Amino acid sequence: MDKKRDISMAVIKRLPKYYRHLAELLRNDVDRISSKELSDKIGFTASQIRQDFNCFGGFGQQGYGYNVKELYNEIGKILGTDKEYNTIIVGAGNIGQAIANYSRFEKVGFNLKGIFDTNPKLIGVRIKDIEIEDVDNIDAFLSKNSVDIGIICVPANTAQKIADLFVSNGIKGIWNFAPVDLDVPEDVSVENVHLLESMLTLVYLMNEQKAK
Amino acid sequence: MDKKRDISMAVIKRLPKYYRHLAELLRNDVDRISSKELSDKIGFTASQIRQDFNCFGGFGQQGYGYNVKELYNEIGKILGTDKEYNTIIVGAGNIGQAIANYSRFEKVGFNLKGIFDTNPKLIGVRIKDIEIEDVDNIDAFLSKNSVDIGIICVPANTAQKIADLFVSNGIKGIWNFAPVDLDVPEDVSVENVHLLESMLTLVYLMNEQKAK
DNA sequence: TAGATTGTTAATCGATTAACAATC
DNA sequence: TAGATTGTTAATCGATTAACAATC
Missing domain, CATH: 3.40.50.720 (NAD(P)-binding Rossmann-like Domain)
Structure with missing residues (x-):
């Protein structure tokens, strides 16, 4: 939980947008995505995307990218969508x-x-x-x-x-x-x-x- | 019109909030306000407020502050509320x-x-x-x-x-x-x-x- | 192993804050 | 004139981008 501290508002405001795009990828049965591909889709730079995700810990895998389902779930947990x-x-x-x-x-x-x-x-x-x-x-x-x-x-x-x-x-x-x-x-x-x-x-x- | 160029999105996003607060001051018959007083009300620093206004030209008067009505109209013009x-x-x-x-x-x-x-x-x-x-x-x-x-x-x-x-x-x-x-x-x-x-x-x- | 892509550090860029001279 | 407050420059802070070593 401590990881969450000191996250800048700029990052926080981007999280729901990541969440939305990942939900869309999931609906389209996309399994994996690299920061570069996500960059093309979402409009943030690949570098920024990696920085953002690393505020909360490493969700990716070198040489592979990110598992869409896993990343979606992680961001959901960060946002709090796992609760009602x-x-x-x-x-x-x-x-x-x-x-x-x-x-x-x-x-x-x-x-x-x-x-x-x-x-x-x-x-x-x-x-x-x-x-x-x-x-x-x-x-x-x-x-x-x-x-x-x-x-x-x-x-x-x-x-x-x-x-x-x-x-x-x-x-x-x-x-x-x-x-x-x-x-x-x-x-x-x-x-x-x-x-x-x-x-x-x-x-x-x-x-x-x-x-x- | 050229003054408008290169205004950062951070400034632009603050303009409507200035406009709303100035409208309220106007309704309360406040004639003049300093950047310090506006800062207390709106929550941005006095320095930032002066910086923001000076992106569009000097609306204030040294030793006095800003005329609320004039400032309201100026920001209205900048935003485009003078048109339909x-x-x-x-x-x-x-x-x-x-x-x-x-x-x-x-x-x-x-x-x-x-x-x-x-x-x-x-x-x-x-x-x-x-x-x-x-x-x-x-x-x-x-x-x-x-x-x-x-x-x-x-x-x-x-x-x-x-x-x-x-x-x-x-x-x-x-x-x-x-x-x-x-x-x-x-x-x-x-x-x-x-x-x-x-x-x-x-x-x-x-x-x-x-x-x- | 070789290639790809992350995680992370360093460099850059931009925005905010501080300071103060100008001036009403 | 003296006091107050702007307009503006300089300093600081934070966020973004670039670069690359680590590693899957």
């Missing part, structure tokens, strides 16, 4: 509902346990066999159920309040879709999906291209 | 519908002009006064309408086909939600939102914390 995670969604608007219905997550071990909203029109509605509950019930729900990840899909002005609620109930992972930077203790991990910022990045890149 | 953009969404599933209904985009100048899907049950359905059309109509639609940004919300296996369709019709910006790396000419910009990868990053960070 219980999640709840707070905010059952457009994004919240889309995430709730997004079936790819279940397949990878994310189990949605609850959906919450403040809107009386939504409370009681069922999404995927889960009845949307009042946000006021979150505290009680979390004291009875073990939840690993809280997903925030509420507007910016209430997001911090929800995050505080998560933190006070011992949730250690927050997936945040609200356009704010959440303030949480350092042992709580936050991953943001800032859609408008992503769109603005695209617009910048387009205008930059046009100027060339 | 026509968009279409291909794939009217969970994510596609959520994006279509996400009202924050309209406010910032993104105008949704069309939604396309292959599912006969969805074709003809109206979302926000826009009737979902058959994907087969995209070509004809694009030859008649000026579209700046194509949004891909289809499954992985058809995403590249849609991207090709966009490219052949002169679209220069693609916002991609499909879990694939699209292959496009270099004058076409792609911004990815890879939800599963974002979630896996969160899971890694949580497990790393636990190991400490």
Whole structure:
């Protein structure tokens, strides 16, 4: 486990992409791959790929390359996909509902346990066999159920309040879709999906291209 | 315009965050801010903030700091929010519908002009006064309408086909939600939102914390 | 064994931070 | 003017790339 320490964020952000490409190779029945071949496919340099993998120990074999299945499993373990995670969604608007219905997550071990909203029109509605509950019930729900990840899909002005609620109930992972930077203790991990910022990045890149 | 050249991706990715924080300051009627104060709020170092802004020219005033309104407008211009953009969404599933209904985009100048899907049950359905059309109509639609940004919300296996369709019709910006790396000419910009990868990053960070 | 490719060290490159002169 | 804070150069830090010995 100690190996995991001091891994740079640059490496961490590349891991899921390796994982995705290896899953694809696996589906295509590819047994082995060299860092050079993976480089051609994924776009990182072969040197970087070898450096990245060696942060976690040597998965390859000189003269041969990497065994796809083994590498896929190793990276899965590093990422934590060998475990299951219980999640709840707070905010059952457009994004919240889309995430709730997004079936790819279940397949990878994310189990949605609850959906919450403040809107009386939504409370009681069922999404995927889960009845949307009042946000006021979150505290009680979390004291009875073990939840690993809280997903925030509420507007910016209430997001911090929800995050505080998560933190006070011992949730250690927050997936945040609200356009704010959440303030949480350092042992709580936050991953943001800032859609408008992503769109603005695209617009910048387009205008930059046009100027060339 | 030449100033824009050679701006590193690290800087570009920070611009939307500056823009969001400045919008908030503006809403709170803050007139001026120093790099030090902005640093406390946004989390980047004061030095980095000044470096970033100076990539585009000096927006500040010695001894005073930055005028919030002016800085907000300047960054808006750099990002391209002073213009409007026509968009279409291909794939009217969970994510596609959520994006279509996400009202924050309209406010910032993104105008949704069309939604396309292959599912006969969805074709003809109206979302926000826009009737979902058959994907087969995209070509004809694009030859008649000026579209700046194509949004891909289809499954992985058809995403590249849609991207090709966009490219052949002169679209220069693609916002991609499909879990694939699209292959496009270099004058076409792609911004990815890879939800599963974002979630896996969160899971890694949580497990790393636990190991400490 | 010979060839191929890793694991790993060293060199380079780029991004961040520190420092301070310029100046409002 | 004195104080404050930028703009900018120099120093540091970290990440990527190159090179090659180890070894399958």
